Amino acid sequence: MKKLAIIGFGPRGLHALEMLFLELSKKNKSDIEVHIFENEDELGAGQVWNTKQSTVNWTNITVRALRNLEGRPEINFENLTIPAFPSYINSLSAEEQEALKHLPDQFPPRRDIGKYLKERAQSIVEILQKHKLVKLHKTFVTQIKCVDTIFELVDLTGATYKSDEVLLTIGHQPTKLSEDLTSFEVDSLESNKTFFSETYPIYKIIKSDATSKSKNIAIRGFGLAMIDAVRALTIEKGGRFEISNKNTFASKFITSKNVAEKIIPYSLDGLPMVPKPLNEEIDHQFIPSKKQKERFKNVVLKYANGKLKAENANFLKELFAEIGVAVYNRLENKIECSDSSENLIKTLLMWFENQKHKHECLLNTERNTISLLTNYVSMAANEIEISLDFCVGQVIRHLQPTLYAAFSHAAVEDSLFADVIQFDELMKRYSYGPPIKSMQQLIALYEAQILDFRFVDDPKITAHKDYWRFEKGDARLNCEVVINSVLSAPKLLEVTTPLIMNLLNDDLLQPVHSKLGIETNSDATIVLDDENREIPIAVLGRLAKGSVIGVDAILECFGPRIKDWAKGFVDRL
Known part of the structure; x- marks a missing residue:
């Protein structure tokens, strides 16, 4: 047996x-x-x-x-x-x-x-x-x-x-808390401030007296978990969203006494998530052709199997750019420009390296946050012309299953694997974007003057006795609660679970790369x-x-x- x-x-x-x-x-x-x-x-x-x-x-x-x-x-x-x-x-x-x-x-x-x-x-x-x-x-x-x-x-x-x-x-x-999270943890233990090192399980945030009584609350991270945290701080505290447009989920927020006066999300780059298309019909226009999918699969497999060699993820970026531009060119509702396909591919490759790169076909990320959100939502609903970055983000989403399957056990150097992961993480704000309804809720909270985007891009944070002070430019806000919504990366050597730590100590597990986990x-x-x-x-x-x-x-x-x-x-x- x-x-x-x-x-x-x-x-x-x-x-x-x-x-x-x-x-x-x-x-x-x-x-x-x-x-x-x-x-x-x-x-x-x-x-x-x-x-x-x-x-x-x-x-x-x-x-x-x-x-x-x-x-x-x-x-x-x-x-x-x-x-x-x-x-x-x-x-x-x-x-x-x-x-x-x-x-x-x-x-x-x-x-x-x-x-x-x-x-x-x-x-x-x-x-x-x-x-x-x-x-x-x-x-x-x-x-x-x-x-x-x-x-x-x-x-x-x-x-x-x-x-x-x-x-x-x-x-x-x-995993082990990073230096800034450790600082929040220590500060909260020595004062009346409250720090949540993780968003989940979310009932801890919902049931906390601190999140009901605090005037201002900060959320570290500007991704999917941040949206869950925001809903926990609003809907679960007695607030409600009234939908004013059933087609696009445009909403108005009605607050309650237990909802904080200000909720401030922040991240290192301040760039928001991009919503998925509203429905199947809109989404269909971003799906690569069968021929494009097959070529993508064949090329990726050659790199994954070691038949073609690469030092970094540039081969993947070039594939995405080439297919992304081809899909963009066939869109009926897009931002028109005089550039050739070759130049648009070059533009995308520069944008992959720096998402603040400017071009007439790219949405300018130097716009204020609420302008970015409303433009992304309008594109997802096909109400305004589609930008090149929005298009390629959706194309990548449709090609991701193929990429994931090909790289499950890729015979490549760890440095290449790490670079592919880094690029995949970068594009998740598009490919893993939330539903339009979530983004409309953020917009409604901004219009209700509860969600505050003034500190969204890498603010200065200082600890005081009963609050953390957030500063950006001339803006200042004191927050009694900070919630971390950033999911820690799977770095094997930093995992704090006793089972994994003991396996490592007993030499039953050996990490091949601290960023890649256990080789299997x-x-x-x-x-x-x-x-x-x-x-x-x-x-x-x-x-x-x-x-x-x-x-x-x-x-x-x-x-x-x-x-x-x-x-x-x-x-x-």
Whole structure:
């Protein structure tokens, strides 16, 4: 009897279990016992997709895109049948599916997807438990020891569990606080100021007395988590948005006594997120042709496989620029200019290096923040001429799945991998942009004189006894609360989770690059410096090299990497 320990059972752990038994049924193999270690109450959903969280936490993926979250086929294993489970779209009622055809793109609350994931997990776990093929352990694993080829797992209570193989699917892990975050933390401990080092779980912000009583609140970061934090500070504090235009979600904000007078977001560059197109019809014009997608895939694969060599991500930027300009040229509603395609490609390459680069076809980022927001929203609704940067951002979004698939286990130098990741992160303000409705809420809060953009671009911050003072130019504001909304990068050596720290200390994990995480084989098993050592630990998710791009998307949790792991595990039986 071979024992497998799956540590972490969110969406990725759920799909690993599904793929495992699917592969076992294909190869007619059995004699296995799976132990699941998960400290969260809701299997399959985890903390991110928990069904009890606030509705202010929205997904950043449209219901339309969730068509790709496929269902589970029926699995016949030995004398039992694991029932099929529908895709996300097919799990919706007929009325809901029909309504979606006539609405702008919808972005469901995370807890709605969590409900789907929870039910999907129950439908397989319960039947496997009944047949004693799966055992659940609601506990927190802190250490994994390897003793004579057998793993010994230790939890918080000191209890131990034996296993032959281990699969880590633990998702995002906390890391050491940066210097400025450490400063906020220390300052808050020695005064009446309040600092939240993370936005999630968001109920801590919602239930805090400090966020209800403070006059001014600052949010570090100007991305998706910032928007969730803003909704927590407004809707969950008794405020409400009244939609004045159902087509574009233009809104008016009605405040309440528990909403702060001023909320100030800030970041290093002050550049806002760019919303996704309003609906499928508008979005369709940014989709590259089949021929363009195929060429992109073929070229990227040649670099990923080492057939073509590159020292940096310039080859990728050139591809994006070439395809982006071709798509831009075919748009009917765009900013016209006299430049040739060749010159527009050069313009984009300069813009990739500096997003404040100026050109008549690019939206000038030196405009004030509210002007940028309103222009981006109008472009997303196709109400004004599309700029070149908006267009290429959407093109990159449509090509990202191909990029992520090609670079899962790319045979490239770490320096190139790091540069690709850096560029991908840079473009996420376009490709991972929020829905229009979110941006309209920010605009409404600005018009209500609550959201203040005067400090958005790298303000000076000084600590005082009962507040932090923010300064930019002649503007000053004292904030009693600071919320960090910037998700820490998956730097393996800076992770503070006891499990990962102990694995590193015991030499069971070796980072190939502090920015890239753990190097794994195509079947997700870890790669060690000593080629003669083989340790059957597999890693899927944010900490694995090859998973640090695209890892935050729910669809990636049900992607091919999980199937590759399952095939590898079954082959080793």
